[in-house]
Amino acid sequence: MAKVKYYYDPETLSYRKIESKTSEKYKRAFLWITGSLLVAFLGFIGFSQFLLTPGERAQKRELENLKLNYELLSKRLDESSERLSELQDRDNNIYRTYFEAAPIAEEQRKAGFGGVNRYKHLEGFQNSTIITDATKQLDVLAKQIAVQSESLDEIVNLAKAKEKMLASIPAIQPVKNEDLKRMASGFGMRLHPILKSWRMHNGMDFTAPTGTPIFASGNGKVVKAHRSSTFGKVVYIEHGYGYKTIYAHMSKIVAKKGQKVKRGDLIGYVGNTGRSAAPHLHYEVHKNGRPVNPIYYYYGDLTPEEFLAMQKASQQKGQSYD
CATH class of the missing domain: 1.20.58 (Methane Monooxygenase Hydroxylase; Chain G, domain 1)
Structure with a gap:
């Protein structure tokens, strides 16, 4: 049974019974139920881990x-x-x-x-x-x-x-330095020794004794190895990548047509065949079908000083050997 509560009324100088309002009763009941549910939910969350299998x-x-x-x-x-x-x-x-x-x-x-x-x-x-x-x-x-x-x-x-x-790519001299007498004629307009007229000289002339070894200046394939009226005994090498080299006026040809050669391989010997004024090697480099100055293709052989000396000699205008 609920406890009856009283309060003292100073006007009547007596104790009066406290009457609870119905709304207050419902409010207290709602709060109690809500609190209970919240506690129960939190408890379920807290203990749910223990409920897992x-x-x-x-x-x-x-x-x-x-x-x-x-x-x-x-x-x-x-x-x-x-x-x-x-x-x-x-x-x-x-x-x-x-x-x-x-x-x-x-x-x-x-x-x-x-x-x-x-x-x-x-x-x-x-x-x-x-x-x-x-x-x-x-x-x-x-x-x-x-x-x-x-x-x-x-x-x-x-x-x-x-x-x-x-x-x-051609990169060495076709005749070794120690075998050379001198570089006789360079690339450019030169006086032909036999025709006695100024003509374009498409290569470089290296004077050396007859029988001096001649070497391929780059890897490639021999496409011609024969004798002509102008170049005498001559070898043509196709190197690929647009490059071709010509070695003329040989005394003897060693390379064979169709032969694959590597840079430094012996292909023949210096001579004085064809239209030639003295024993020498006429050497040409062609790039994409056009003759170019061979002096720029000796980077595998020459020191800077030797290159400058050869460049100076090649620029001397005069008579060529062929």
Whole structure:
């Protein structure tokens, strides 16, 4: 039974019974019920972990671990992407520049994946955003690696071609310095010793004793090895890449037509055959079908001082030997 409460009334000088209002009763009852429900809910949340089965708890731990692993994977993908970006920069600005290859456009390297949503199957899960982002990163990185791999394959082929080209370009004197008497005539207008008229001299004349060895100035293939009325015994070598060399007035030809030769191989001996005024080698270099000054193709032989001395001698205008 509820306790009856009284209060003292100073006007009547007596105790009067406290009457509770109905609204106050309902208010107190509502607050009590609400508080009880809140306590019960919080208690359920707090003890819900203990209500999970061992399998559910293991599954929850596995999902949390999976989320952590995806976050770590995303971080490692970012680091790998940075390393790949550095390699792409070196590829465009060093490797491809050196081998005179066009740089790969940024759009080609980082092109996305168009068309339908290829990640739709990853939607609708608790950690869909993390999984989808990591998968996208992995796909983009894989494509960039594929593009870079193709570029490096191309660089390797260019390097091999460059090595072959450097070995083929004429780069040494066809007669050794110690065997030379002098460089008799250079490239340009010269007085022909037999015709006694000024003519374009398309090569350089090296005076040396008859029988002095003559060497191929670059790798190539002998396309002619015969005797002509003008050049006497002469050898033509095609080097590829637009280069051809001519070795004229030999006393004896060693190389055979169709033979592949390397720079420094013996191809014949100095002589005085054809229209020649004295034993010497007439040597020509042609680039893309046109004769060029051979003096710029001795970088494999001459020191700077020797080059300057030869350049000075070659500029002396006078009579050629052929």
